[in-house]
Amino acid sequence: xxxxxxxxxxxxxxxxxxxxxxxxxxxxxxxxxxxxxxxxxxxxxxxxxxxxxxxxxxxxxxxxxxxxxxxxxxxxxxxxxxxxxxxxxxxxxxxxxxxxxxxxxxxxxxxxxxxxxxxxxxxxxxxxxxxxxxxxxxxxxxxxxxxxxxxxxxxxxxxxxxxxxxxxxxxxxxxxxxxxxxxxxxxxxxxxxxxxxxxxxxxxxxxxxxxxxxxxxxxxxxxxxxxxxxxxxxxxxxxxxxxxxxxxxxxxxxxxxxxxxxxxxxxxxxxxxxxxxxxxxxxxxxxxxxxxxxxxxxxxxxxxxxxx
Amino acid sequence: xxxxxxxxxxxxxxxxxxxxxxxxxxxxxxxxxxxxxxxxxxxxxxxxxxxxxxxxxxxxxxxxxxxxxxxxxxxxxxxxxxxxxxxxxxxxxxxxxxxxxxxxxxxxxxxxxxxxxxxxxxxxxxxxxxxxxxxxxxxxxxxxxxxxxxxxxxxxxxxxxxxxxxxxxxxxxxxxxxxxxxxxxxxxxxxxxxxxxxxxxxxxxxxxxxxxxxxxxxxxxxxxxxxxxxxxxxxxxxxxxxxxxxxxxxxxxxxxxxxxxxxxxxxxxxxxxxxxxxxxxxxxxxxxxxxxxxxxxxxxxxxxxxxxxxxxxxxxxxxxxxxxxxxxxxxxxxxxxxxxxxxxxxxxxxxxxxxxxxxxxxxxxxxxxxxxxxxxxxxxxxxxxxxxxxxxxxxxxxxxxxxxxxxxxxxxxxxxxxxxxxxxxxxxxxxxxxxxxxxxxxxxxxxxxxxxxxxxxxxxxxxxxxxxxxxxxxxxxxxxxxxxxxxxxxxxxxxxxxxxxxxxxxxxxxxxxxxxxxxxxxxxxxxxxxxxxxxxxxxxxxx
Numbered sequence: 001x002x003x004x005x006x007x008x009x010x011x012x013x014x015x016x017x018x019x020x021x022x023x024x025x026x027x028x029x030x031x032x033x034x035x036x037x038x039x040x041x042x043x044x045x046x047x048x049x050x051x052x053x054x055x056x057x058x059x060x061x062x063x064x065x066x067x068x069x070x071x072x073x074x075x076x077x078x079x080x081x082x083x084x085x086x087x088x089x090x091x092x093x094x095x096x097x098x099x100x101x102x103x104x105x106x107x108x109x110x111x112x113x114x115x116x117x118x119x120x121x122x123x124x125x126x127x128x129x130x131x132x133x134x135x136x137x138x139x140x141x142x143x144x145x146x147x148x149x150x151x152x153x154x155x156x157x158x159x160x161x162x163x164x165x166x167x168x169x170x171x172x173x174x175x176x177x178x179x180x181x182x183x184x185x186x187x188x189x190x191x192x193x194x195x196x197x198x199x200x201x202x203x204x205x206x207x208x209x210x211x212x213x214x215x216x217x218x219x220x221x222x223x224x225x226x227x228x229x230x231x232x233x234x235x236x237x238x239x240x241x242x243x244x245x246x247x248x249x250x251x252x253x254x255x256x257x258x259x260x261x262x263x264x265x266x267x268x269x270x271x272x273x274x275x276x277x278x279x280x281x282x283x284x285x286x287x288x289x290x291x292x293x294x295x296x297x298x299x300x301x302x303x304x305x306x307x308x
Numbered sequence: 309x310x311x312x313x314x315x316x317x318x319x320x321x322x323x324x325x326x327x328x329x330x331x332x333x334x335x336x337x338x339x340x341x342x343x344x345x346x347x348x349x350x351x352x353x354x355x356x357x358x359x360x361x362x363x364x365x366x367x368x369x370x371x372x373x374x375x376x377x378x379x380x381x382x383x384x385x386x387x388x389x390x391x392x393x394x395x396x397x398x399x400x401x402x403x404x405x406x407x408x409x410x411x412x413x414x415x416x417x418x419x420x421x422x423x424x425x426x427x428x429x430x431x432x433x434x435x436x437x438x439x440x441x442x443x444x445x446x447x448x449x450x451x452x453x454x455x456x457x458x459x460x461x462x463x464x465x466x467x468x469x470x471x472x473x474x475x476x477x478x479x480x481x482x483x484x485x486x487x488x489x490x491x492x493x494x495x496x497x498x499x500x501x502x503x504x505x506x507x508x509x510x511x512x513x514x515x516x517x518x519x520x521x522x523x524x525x526x527x528x529x530x531x532x533x534x535x536x537x538x539x540x541x542x543x544x545x546x547x548x549x550x551x552x553x554x555x556x557x558x559x560x561x562x563x564x565x566x567x568x569x570x571x572x573x574x575x576x577x578x579x580x581x582x583x584x585x586x587x588x589x590x591x592x593x594x595x596x597x598x599x600x601x602x603x604x605x606x607x608x609x610x611x612x613x614x615x616x617x618x619x620x621x622x623x624x625x626x627x628x629x630x631x632x633x634x635x636x637x638x639x640x641x642x643x644x645x646x647x648x649x650x651x652x653x654x655x656x657x658x659x660x661x662x663x664x665x666x667x668x669x670x671x672x673x674x675x676x677x678x679x680x681x682x683x684x685x686x687x688x689x690x691x692x693x694x695x696x697x698x699x700x701x702x703x704x705x706x707x708x709x710x711x712x713x714x715x716x717x718x719x720x721x722x723x724x725x726x727x728x729x730x731x732x733x734x735x736x737x738x739x740x741x742x743x744x745x746x747x748x749x750x751x752x753x754x755x756x757x758x759x760x761x762x763x764x765x766x767x768x769x770x771x772x773x774x775x776x777x778x779x780x781x782x783x784x785x786x787x788x789x790x791x792x793x794x795x796x797x798x799x800x801x802x803x804x805x806x807x808x809x810x811x812x813x814x815x816x817x818x819x820x821x822x823x824x825x826x827x828x829x830x831x832x833x834x835x836x837x838x839x840x841x842x843x844x845x846x847x848x849x850x851x
Contacts, residue, residue, distance in 0.1 A: 038642050046657040052672045053664060112400035119396035140837040142774055145829055148810045148822045149414035160362050178407020181400040209335035210392055239665045241777045246811055257667045264671045272675055279668045290663035
């Protein structure tokens with residue numbers, strides 16, 4: 001492109017560029033009109049975006065009686081100590097439960113979806129296209145909509161197997177696994193299609209079985225993507241409130257989302273600073289994960305957007 | 309297409325052409341793999357067998373049969389050679405079939421029943437509960453003198469001295485929940501009441517007071533008929549005869565209230581009902597046809613809130629998408645400028661609301677909005693007690709503002725991506741043709757952007773349509789609507805209303821009505837998906 005520019009055009013281009021780089025040397029008023037206002041909006045947006053988060057962090061270190069009006073006027077770590085000391089609201093157990101439930105559900109759902117995506121990507125069978133279409137349609141209806149039926153179903157299952165009924169973490173994980181195929185398979189199917197078929201054909205001729213191809217080639221090559229999808233599934237399930245709330249009944253078996261609600265639904269003010277401490281601890285891993293995965297999340301979002 | 313994975317064909321020496329079966333069937337299984345497979349299959353089968361046995365024990369033959377068929381199909385699929393698609397799809401499909409497909413059908417079924425707190429079991433259970441729950445003193449029955457005694461094991465018993473009309477006296481003893489047995493007394497007090505017998509000694513007044521709670525709950529039955537009358541005592545000295553409040557006639561299938569003789573008949577709607585229309589609770593589960601849908605249309609206490617909630621759900625979802633999209637797009641246009649210094653920092657800061665777990669954001673904003681202590685009222689409005697979350701109208705504004713905070717980063721990210729994918733030569737030629745920045749935006753950037761972002765806007769709409777967490781955790785759907793006969797608030801959306809009807813504590817749970825409403829949501833979501841798929845051709849891409 002640039003080679004096609006004529007000399008005059010090149011000159012104009014250089015002049016324009018000079019003007020742009022010289023802009024900062026010019027008067028403040030001009031800077032404000034050209035670029036400064038963007039920075040102004042940028043700062044406003046930073047305050048808007050970050051303030052509620054700063055407010056929680058400040059609250060988590062504040063004395064219980066002076067938390068609302070000002071930020072960082074008092075400093076105490078009592079809230080963090082109290083958070084773990086409350087035996088009716090076992091925060092430590094909630095944290096472990098969340099890791100266990102969301103972790104198991106994430107690994108399980110990535111595995112189930114990978115199995116299905118392998119079938120759709122590598123095998124040809126009748127009903128394959130119909131199957132893919134069904135998955136896309138199922139994706140549109142969140143499990144949330146059937147929450148009454150899920151509850152009733154688990155009550156019925158619990159009458160036969162108490163360890164899989166209402167109140168069981170295992171039951172909650174199974175419900176999450178039920179949503180796995182709809183959520184991730186189509187995405188994974190796309191990634192598996194980008195792995196060259198020649199690889200598994202070569203392995204096949206060398207005598208590899210289908211399981212060896214699946215575990216040894218497909219899963220190995222897609223590992224980074226699977227990890228990202230798994231971590232996103234983890235973030236998703238760890239933020240779920242409604243299913244966890246109707247299924248988990250005992251305080252010690254709750255997840256963070258359900259447990260922390262106990263703090264907020266009670267009288268505000270009395271325990272706000274302790275709640276803030278809990279919120280900070282609960283948010284740190286997820287925000288860290290999110291920022292770490294930012295690149296993938298953004299490319300995943302825009303990948304979908306640009307394809308359209 | 310079906311030939312793609314068929315393996316190469318070989319010419320065998322004898323000239324017979326054959327396909328290499330091993331290649332298509334997934335190769336020769338390794339010993340290691342076979343062992344793992346057998347172990348896993350036996351574990352699963354053992355668990356399923358256990359389930360079948362328990363189900364047969366509960367006389368639930370239909371589900372026992374279903375589990376048995378699934379188990380056999382499962383084993384057959386994995387034990388035979390080939391048929392790889394089934395092997396790979398089966399595990400995920402099983403879970404999806406139960407927890408995502410079956411439950412939808414089950415919702416539809418529940419919508420046609422009266423399932424709820426007052427109707428949660430079958431008729432036999434309801435009859436038992438009715439007979440057990442209510443108890444009333446039987447008029448005309450005599451009051452007998454009695455004593456509280458303990459046996460050798462320290463268990464309480466009632467020692468009752470019963471004198472009939474002819475003056476004959478019988479002394480009987482019995483523990484809680486037991487039937488009275490005749491016994492020979494060893495000691496009487498001055499009133500002629502037996503106070504001890506073989507193996508039973510009288511409890512002192514102080515001991516009776518100490519075990520008062522136990523004594524007043526005591527029930528001793530007169531005989532072993534399940535509808536038998538029983539003895540209770542108000543003061544540890546008088547044995548009063550109680551009986552069930554209701555009398556069940558199994559032949560006519562009616563309940564008669566003992567106090568006033570009112571007869572209750574099976575209403576056919578899962579309860580016993582009197583001529584006057586009074587229902588006995590609990591009832592039992594029955595299919596009620598379209599009753600739940602009828603109620604939603606005819607009962608103004610349900611219809612009015614349902615209409616209002618539906619309108620607000622659409623308003624909320626549309627305004628959420630619009631506001632977040634406009635702010636996100638504006639910011640994307642502003643900051644999509646590689647020369648802007650600090651651009652990366654602005655980006656990270658603006659992604660934070662998206663990275664922060666959504667349920668926590670709702671809690672934090674709930675605190676910020678608090679009427680008395682919240683930062684917004686105390687600091688920004690100098691102590692004004694503005695009812696951000698408790699006023700019918702303000703609560704909606706507050707929710708939209710919070711959703712703007714939660715949602716703009718997503719829109720910022722996707723519009724930035726879409727803007728960057730617009731070919732730069734297009735913009736260049738527009739500039740050369742003398743298009744003003746506004747024209748460039750309106751005529752080139754926006755149309756191109758909308759083409760690629762429209763499907764995501766529809767997804768975002770669908771997400772907000774069912775954004776339960778935000779509404780429920782921020783405002784709880786409040787403030788409550790007191791004109792409604794169901795538990796619903798002014799900021800509830802359809803899905804949070806379903807949840808509150810089905811699960812709110814305090815008020816009765818009505819699963820039937822809640823399911824009827826979820827069926828309504830299914831239809832709305834289905835319609836939206838149908839049109840969005842027709843527009844975006846996603847389905848045609850599948851191959």
